[in-house]
Amino acid sequence: MLETFGGRILAVLIPICELMGIFVVAVSALAAFGRYVRGLVTHRGGDVKFELANGLAVSLEFKMAAEILKTVQIRNLDELTVLGAVIILRALLSFLIHFEMKQIDHPQSTKINGGITQ
Numbered sequence: 001m002l003e004t005f006g007g008r009i010l011a012v013l014i015p016i017c018e019l020m021g022i023f024v025v026a027v028s029a030l031a032a033f034g035r036y037v038r039g040l041v042t043h044r045g046g047d048v049k050f051e052l053a054n055g056l057a058v059s060l061e062f063k064m065a066a067e068i069l070k071t072v073q074i075r076n077l078d079e080l081t082v083l084g085a086v087i088i089l090r091a092l093l094s095f096l097i098h099f100e101m102k103q104i105d106h107p108q109s110t111k112i113n114g115g116i117t118q
Contacts, residue, residue, distance in 0.1 A: 010073060014066050021062035028055020050104040053097050060094045 032052035039046045067087050074080050 006072065010069055014069050017062050017066035017069065021059040021066070024055055024059035024062060028052055028059070031055070047104070050101060053101045053104065057094060057097045057101065060090055060097065064090050064094070 029052065032048045032055070035046045035051065036048045038044075039048065064087065067083065067090065070083055074083060
């Protein structure tokens with residue numbers, strides 16, 4: 001009884017988490033594109049790359065949540081292997097995106113010391 005109840009809840013929660021991740025990617029991509037086009041028109045530089053990377057990182061968190069929920073439904077070792085590989089790939093992507101965001105957020109700053117740019 002509890003197993004079927006848990007299975008029904010997970011059958012709803014997992015696709016919802018996946019859809020939230022897809023929604024975040026779509027909204028982030030459209031917003032970043034809008035900022036990019038606005039920057040072309042106004043000739044002002046924006047932080048489009050950072051905003052898009054931030055949206056992708058958030059969407060990966062929703063996707064990882066869905067993968068973690070899927071671990072409850074594992075029935076054999078083959079499913080565990082595939083799920084483990086997907087989790088590792090998504091975690092690696094998340095790490096790379098956060099690394100890229102760190103580089104964008106803290107670029108090689110130019111400090112002015114006595115009029116000399118380093």
